[in-house]
Amino acid sequence: MHDPEQKQSEQLDWLLGKLRVVHDAMRDKLLIAFENHGEGVLATMDDQAAASEAGAGDIVFPIDRVSEEELIEMLSREVASEVPIVVVCEGLPGDGVIALPAGTSEEEAVWRIIVDPIDGTRGLMYQKRPGWILTGVAPNQGDKTSLADIELALMTEIPLLKQHLGDQLWALRGGGAHGVRVDRLSGQARTLAIRPSQATTIRQGFATVCRFFPGVRDVLAAIDDELIARLLGPQPVCGEGGDEARAFEDQYACTGGQIYGLATGQDRFVADLRPLMQPIADERQQGLGHCCHPYDICTALIAQEAGVVLNDPRGGELNVPLDTTTKVAWVGYANKKLYETMEPELKAILRERGLIKE
Incomplete structure (x- = not known):
């Protein structure tokens, strides 16, 4: 008989692998969109800003739509084909909540996955600073599911076009924080040490x-x-x-x-x-x-x-x-x-x- 905790741990490991694939695909599609700047959804940076619309919690830009479409397509294929999920995401229809695969009820979902497809949109849009793809995964408890229930978190840097390195960090509850630094030109990745400052004062720090x-x-x-x-x-x-x-x-x-x-x-x-x-x-x-x-x-x-x-x-x-x-x-x-x-x-x-x- 399988231990329920062990089963959950194994599924979280599986989810991490799948979500890293999803994040990588989203990052790459966004970089291609920015590289094609001036065509299609991006037009110019100022046009992009002018084409914004109000979302449930934030302003939504055309580039956000690129990321959201890739997110739902990838989650449907990589994750929801194996296990029913609820996705919570700014920009989705209605209240920003959707159950996958299509036709699944929220109650049937095993996991509740909250996503920000692009955090730091405006800075990234103007190529001032990198943005991030953010994801948290919690066992689905419906509307009662909270930030404290998240068991898996993953964040992937969307680098500037002039930047060839990008980081990806993740954590499973109780397993520490981990990361890699990816060279997007060669595709090679190396382990990234995750260590907060050990300073005991803010003097000369940020x-x-x-x-x-x-x-x-x-x-x-x-x-x-x-x-x-x-x-x-x-x-x-x-x-x-x-x-x-x-x-x-x-x-x-x-x-x-x-x-x-x-x-x-x-x-x-x-x-x-x-x-x-x-x-x-x-x-x-x-x-x-x-x-x-x-x-x-x-x-x-x-x-x-x-x-x-x-x-x-x-x-x-x-x-x-x-x-x-x-x-x-x-x-x-x-x-x-x-x-x-x-x-x-x-x-x-x-x-x-x-x-x-x-």
């Missing part, structure tokens, strides 16, 4: 409070400055070290890219507090603007398996439904020591500003 878009950036910047002052002391005056850049930030408008940065040692701290700004936006009688969604943060398991502490800003477990609309606030600390040092200060600032409660 520490970011996200404020990508207009709206309440003044408040987010003030929180950032106050946190730095509490951790490193006030900025010295000129002539006494006042010209030192004591810490840096990186406003990479791509949650997957930030997860990668935390997991690989590029970043020591990232806080995306945008959903907490709702009361301030209401006070100002303005919209909150775009926020992180579950599909953006669905590869959190990779960073966690690498040793990153990733929490809700209130200090609890990061646990949200696997849908396309929930607004997600999150904080990542590269290691436990940074978490122990920084979290009390951040929570104190947020409490004093009335953004979280005791």
Whole structure:
């Protein structure tokens, strides 16, 4: 008789292999589309931006449609032909949920797979920074399935056209984080070590409070400055070290890219507090603007398996439904020591500003 846990483990291993094939195909199709820039769906970068449309949780660009079509076709062939699944993805009809193979009910599905076909679309579209294909897999528990249920996460870099190397990272719960670096010219891959920063201070490192878009950036910047002052002391005056850049930030408008940065040692701290700004936006009688969604943060398991502490800003477990609309606030600390040092200060600032409660 098969042990149910062993059976699930074997199926997750199988799923990982299949999903890597899917991700590779999606990445390659997107790169071909960008290489054919000026023809077909891409036209020019500005035309691409002008042709955007509103989606359930984000703006959808024509290049997103290329990725979504490849995703459903590949998942149907590589995965759903063997096991029924539910796919949750921005841009899909209705509420962004579809059961595969066609004709399957959501209740029949064994796995719930949440996908962001391109995270960081605009930066990639303008060839400024790489984008990422993100996928999280959880046992299907219907609408109750949450981020904490994800057992497998996979993320694949969509490199810039001038970039010949791209990374792919994955994790199975309890199995650590793993990665490869792929040379897209030769097709060769080599193992990539996944190791977060072990620094015990943010001094001379990258520490970011996200404020990508207009709206309440003044408040987010003030929180950032106050946190730095509490951790490193006030900025010295000129002539006494006042010209030192004591810490840096990186406003990479791509949650997957930030997860990668935390997991690989590029970043020591990232806080995306945008959903907490709702009361301030209401006070100002303005919209909150775009926020992180579950599909953006669905590869959190990779960073966690690498040793990153990733929490809700209130200090609890990061646990949200696997849908396309929930607004997600999150904080990542590269290691436990940074978490122990920084979290009390951040929570104190947020409490004093009335953004979280005791």
